[in-house]
Amino acid sequence: MGHRIGICFALACLFVLYQSVPSRAAGVLITQEEASLPPPKGAVGVDRRGVTRGPKIELLSGTDNIQSPTHFQLKFLSFGGATIDVTSVKVIYLRTPNVDLTERLRAFVQPAGIDMPDASLPPGEHMLRVDLKDSDGRPGSTSFVLKVAR
Structure with a gap:
């Protein structure tokens, strides 16, 4: 009988843990309240290109006429034998x-990139900046605008 109680307790614990883990299938990337904040003055999306051994960030999902929810995907590239430091990844919605x-986004960050299958965003233009570092401490950053259809 003690064995059955132990198994039931273990299953109950697993169920509680499963319920507390955020779903990797869907999530709110930007709320309507956040989208209503004013954009920063003079902000423009920038793709920094140049000769550097620092990590690169590529947006794999589209930027124009996105339907919400969308598959939000970024690819991280590192060079010279370095790896991406996933603890350094920072994603900022550029507003005031x-x-x-x-x-x-933490649950969707992997060494290869960010993969959020069903990211919810309100209609409009949303400027994001992504910063990260590689295992050698070299920084990488990119900014882009997501245009969500009304």
Whole structure:
């Protein structure tokens, strides 16, 4: 009988743990309230290109006429034998004030990139900046605008 109680307790613990883990299938990337914040003055999306051994960030999902929810995907590239430091990944929604989306995306960050299958965003233009470092401490950053259809 003690064995059965132990198994039931273990299953109950697993169920509680499963319920507390955020779903990797869907999530809110940007809320309507955050989208209503004013954009920063003079902000433009920038793709920094140049000769550097620092990591690169590529947006794999589209930027124009996106339907929400969308598959939000970024690819991280490292060079010279370095690896991506996933603890350094930071995603910022450029508004006044800026909104840190990092913790919201933490469950979707992997050494190869960010893969959020069903990211929910309100209609409009949303400028994001992604910063990271590689295992050698070299920084990488990119900014882009997601245009979500109404």
